[in-house]
Amino acid sequence: MxxxxxxxxxxxxxxxxxxxxxxxxxxxxxxxxxxxxxxxxxxxxxxxxxxxxxxxxxxxxxxxxxxxxxxxxxxxxxxxxxxxxxxxxxxxxxxxxxxxxxxxxxxxxxxxxxxxxxxxxxxxxxxxxxxxxxxxxxxxxxxxxxxxxxxxxxxxxxxxxxxxxxxxxxxxxxxxxxxxxxxxxxxxxxxxxxxxxxxxxxxxxxxxxxxxxxxxxxxxxxxxxxxxxxxxxxxxxxxxxxxxxxxxxxxxxxxxxxxxxDQPLNPLRIGFCPTLFDTPVDAQIAAAVEAAVGNIARSLPVTVSTLKPAWQDPLATFETLWVAGRGIAYGKALAQQLDQLDPGFADLIRRSAQYSLSDYLQ
CATH class of the missing domain: 3.90.1300.10 (Amidase signature (AS) domain)
Known part of the structure; x- marks a missing residue:
């Protein structure tokens, strides 16, 4: 930029x-x-x-x-x-x-x-x-x-x-x-x-x-x-x-x-996950987020617990929904206009051909 x-x-x-x-x-x-x-x-x-x-x-x-x-x-x-x-x-x-x-x-x-x-x-x-x-x-x-x-x-x-x-x-x-x-x-x-x-x-x-x-x-x-x-x-x-x-x-x-x-806030338990899915986090960002969480804990009736949920990384599922969904929505209409598209979006449309409707629905 x-x-x-x-x-x-x-x-x-x-x-x-x-x-x-x-x-x-x-x-x-x-x-x-x-x-x-x-x-x-x-x-x-x-x-x-x-x-x-x-x-x-x-x-x-x-x-x-x-x-x-x-x-x-x-x-x-x-x-x-x-x-x-x-x-x-x-x-x-x-x-x-x-x-x-x-x-x-x-x-x-x-x-x-x-x-x-x-x-x-x-x-x-x-x-x-x-x-x-x-x-x-x-x-x-x-x-x-x-x-x-x-x-x-x-x-x-x-x-x-x-x-x-x-x-x-x-x-x-x-x-x-x-x-x-x-x-x-x-x-x-x-x-x-x-x-x-x-x-x-x-x-x-x-x-x-x-x-x-x-x-x-x-x-x-x-x-x-x-x-x-x-x-x-x-x-x-x-x-x-x-x-x-x-x-x-x-x-x-x-x-x-x-x-x-406008209603009083009832006591809440908040789960805080600083490393969701083990994604690398910049040190300055991590410090800023932790400071914000600390401010929330001090100013509101909440209890903050640091968690590391045993969730499966959803990236593959998101990728299927995102790429296949874009292909279903726009692929056919834009197939002959790829040269007019943002190169990244054009590549996404091309990749969408790798997915079937069954992949998307699953």
Missing amino acids: KEVSTLIEPQPSSMPTVIEAAALVRKGCMTPIRLTELCLATIETHNSTLNAFGDVYADVALEQAWTMTAELQRGQARGPLHGIPFGIKDLFSTAGLRTTRGSLTALDSVPVQDAPIIRRLKNAGAIILGKTATTEFGWTGASTSRVFGNGRNPWDPALTSGGSSSGSAIAVAARMVPAALGSDGGGSVRIPGSFCGAFALKGTLGRIPTWPWSATEMLSHAGPITRTVRDSALLFDILSGPDPLDHQALPAPDESFLARC
Whole structure:
């Protein structure tokens, strides 16, 4: 990655969190217009360096913000996210808005229907500000992209943001938006979230409906990227629940995730495995994680036990699901376009031919 010496220090007070923004808008202390303008100004300042957003819908977003501001003046609100701008990972289908999936093979792809997660965001009052960068079809945890440019870390642009939900994590950490949507098959919200210092949670399979469905969705689930746990809890409340487009979607939870955040924490036992599957860990990383675990143990009613589970390394199983799933989902459609793909993804498509449907189903 080309070295960039200029550091970008995200300003803690420059962008409200989702819950803060909702309260400010509801009380009339900040209008959707002002909030959207703040987001667009921050994107204008930093996006050329960080490569968080591909398409930004400034005119459409501002028009929606004006409409929503007028609605509030009439005492109307569409939902708990009324007038709050969001970034959307460019893997999610957005009706009438280009969805490239980070690939040169899909630059002109415009879905005619929103994914359930997008529909629910809109119904809650969110403004879709733009599509955030992703690696090609979300295939890798790096941040490389021929479509968007390599994702750079807001804290030090000489470093990577991680991926594949690189743009969403960058956008939240750099205070471009209060929150963004990502998806995660093998770490694709957790990796960039941890690299960029944002809160990223991969939901349980079926917790947030997925559509359109493909063979990769057994591993890949949607999840928000936010700055706080409470913001994530609110978004899981809004986005969770069954949907006729997803046969794996779970019933709505019995209790609000956000309400659960306000309940006293019962004593818990936490298992800590510093060397899971005997994977080598850098000494600095190990020390940082152990320090964080120590802070948790001192500040919460928990007992931490160091464990070494006798689990079989799941890498071979994951490799089969990941590679074979990608082949089933994209192999036939992209077979004649391998020269346009990221070389690593093209190699993955070639390797997928080694697996049978039986291998995948087992």
